[in-house]
Amino acid sequence: MNDIFERLATVFEERKNADPEHSYVANLYQAGQDKILKKLGEEAIETILAAKSKQQDAIIHETADLWFHSLVMLADCGLRPEQVLKELDRRFGLSGLEEKANRSKDNDDG
Numbered sequence: 001m002n003d004i005f006e007r008l009a010t011v012f013e014e015r016k017n018a019d020p021e022h023s024y025v026a027n028l029y030q031a032g033q034d035k036i037l038k039k040l041g042e043e044a045i046e047t048i049l050a051a052k053s054k055q056q057d058a059i060i061h062e063t064a065d066l067w068f069h070s071l072v073m074l075a076d077c078g079l080r081p082e083q084v085l086k087e088l089d090r091r092f093g094l095s096g097l098e099e100k101a102n103r104s105k106d107n108d109d110g
């Protein structure tokens, strides 16, 4: 199950040469980055509304839509999901509060 991002990313690469009439992803590519980003924003809002509704099924559904459109955005930008997963892996164990404190210190130094 965990390789679903990779499998989707591979399909999304193939869709760069697909017919937009037969593929939603190819259709998004053809519509352009602004359309992809608009969908991403809409899905983010729908995910927030689902979370506020506290309906578990809706939260799962909307988060899947959000992740799906995030992956399309990455593919459109020429990035692979493993690059984002690698960054999360790098951050693993580093407290967000600690990272923020270091950031403020770096800014003060600079």
Ligand SMILES: N=c1c2ncn([C@@H]3O[C@H](COP(=O)(O)OP(=O)(O)OP(=O)(O)O)[C@@H](O)[C@H]3O)c2ncn1[C@@H]1O[C@H](COP(=O)(O)O)[C@@H](O)[C@H]1O
Residues within 6 Å of the ligand: 008, 011, 015, 022, 023, 024, 025, 026, 064, 065, 068
């Ligand atoms: N996981 C998904 C997936 N999740 C959501 N969606 C589509 O994303 C769209 C979500 O948009 P909305 O809910 O806003 O629905 P809408 O009102 O129809 O959208 P708009 O008219 O506003 O564009 C719907 O059309 C969904 O069908 C997805 N479409 C495709 N995939 C995966 O991507 C693969 C490639 O898809 P195609 O390129 O279409 O073959 C598929 O095999 C799937 O694995």
